[in-house]
Amino acid sequence: MQYLSQLSGLGKIEHYAQSLIAVGNADRIIRIDGKSENNVSFQGDSICTILDICVLPSGQVLxxxxNNKKVKLLNQQYLLLSHCSVSGKPxxxxxxxxxxxxxxxxxxxxxxKVNNNQLVKDRKLKFQHGCYGIASHQGDLFVTSGTELYNYSLDGKLVSKLHENKSVTGRERSCAVSPTGDKLYITNYNQDKLLxxxxxxxxxxxxxxxxxxCxxxxxxxxxxxxxxCGWKxxxxxxxDSKGSRSLATLATKRDGLWSVCYNSNTDSIIVGTIINKILVYKVK
Structure with a gap:
């Protein structure tokens, strides 16, 4: 507490407290208690492949x-609200x-952006490389190109190239950042690795x-x-938070699992599939 009192500004105190919470719970094993399924197909869609999921602080889910080149908005009960099309395969x-x-x-x-339960396309950033995985933390944007991981500012200025996979079989896909920003995780799809x-x-x-x-x-x-999430x-x-060992197998399914996201609003894990639906696993 003496250290906390010496920090200048409430924001620093909150960040420090959140860091302590994150460190203490990062390796707590998640326990699953029940599952539900929700269809995310609009009329006229072909088969839906849910490649990524994001839960907003409001509880709404994107x-x-x-496959349908869309981003879809769901409410807190995972019912479809709206969608918007993008120029290529997201x-x-x-x-x-x-x-x-x-x-x-x-x-x-x-x-x-989400505006009155509608999705509205805003600005774009264009790069000289393909864009796959994406993560952000306190004004930094992290983007994988397939073989590299780049750090950009939110206005698209290159900060640094953080990683390069020189293997001809390597394929860096998704990426994520730890809550404190000190670690980055990237999946190598072709080589069955998490870095x-x-x-x-x-x-x-x-x-x-x-x-x-995969x-x-x-x-x-x-x-x-x-x-x-392993697709294959x-x-x-x-x-574990060090990225060195498996703590638990949370879900297995024959439907083709593509994506995973934790919903802290409902204490549940949302899993995207390649056959029109998301699976919601309740956490004990």
């Missing part, structure tokens, strides 16, 4: 439907503000497991728990 997204997300499409990041990087891009650990085939999505909860293995694994 999903990336890659890949991944991340929250930028409480009502805005950034979505990777081709070589662009498309910003989309954990320090903030300067140095590799802290490389995780592989027979239960993790990791398509990595997500970090507000407490720092690391969740990885059809599993959701919880990995």
């Amino acid at each position: 999903v990336v439907d890659q 890949q991944y997204m991340c929250q930028i503000t409480p009502s805005e997300v950034g979505v990777t499409v081709g070589s662009e990041v498309q910003f989309i 954990t990087l320090a903030r300067d891009g140095s590799v802290l650990s490389i995780f592989t497991d027979p239960e993790l085939g 990791p398509a999505c990595v997500h970090v909860t507000p407490a720092g728990q690391v969740l990885v 293995s059809n599993t959701i694994l919880q990995i």
Whole structure:
């Protein structure tokens, strides 16, 4: 408490307290208690492939439907509210503000806002490389190109190239950042790996497991728990915060699991599939 009193500004105190909470709970194993299914197909859609999911502070949920080239908005009960089409096949997204997300499409990041239960396309950032995984933390934007991980500012200025995979078979896909911003997680889809990087891009650990085939999505909860979705293995694994070992297998399914996201509003895990629906797992 003496240290807290010496900090200048409420924001610093809150950040410090959140850091303590994240460190304390990052390796707490998630327990599942019940599951429900929700259809996310609009009339006229072909088969929906839910490649990524984002839960806003309001409790509203956005999903990336890659096959139909759409971003869809769901309410707190996971009922469809609206959607918007994008110029190409969307890949991944991340929250930028409480009502805005950034979505990777081709070589662009498309910003989309929620306004009165409608999705509104805003500005775009264009890059000289393809855009796949995306994450943000305190004004920094992290984007994977397939073989590299870049750090940009929110206005698209290059800060640094943090990582490069020089293997001809490597394919860096999804990325996520720890709540305190000190670690970055990226999935290598082709090599069945999860990489954990320090903030300067140095590799802290490389995780592989027979239960993790073609990791398509990595997500970090507000407490720092690391969740990885294996598309080929059809599993959701919880990995320790160091990225070194598996803590639990949270879900297995034959429907083709593509994405995972923790909903702190309802204490549940949302899993996207390739056959029109999301699965909602209640956490004990």
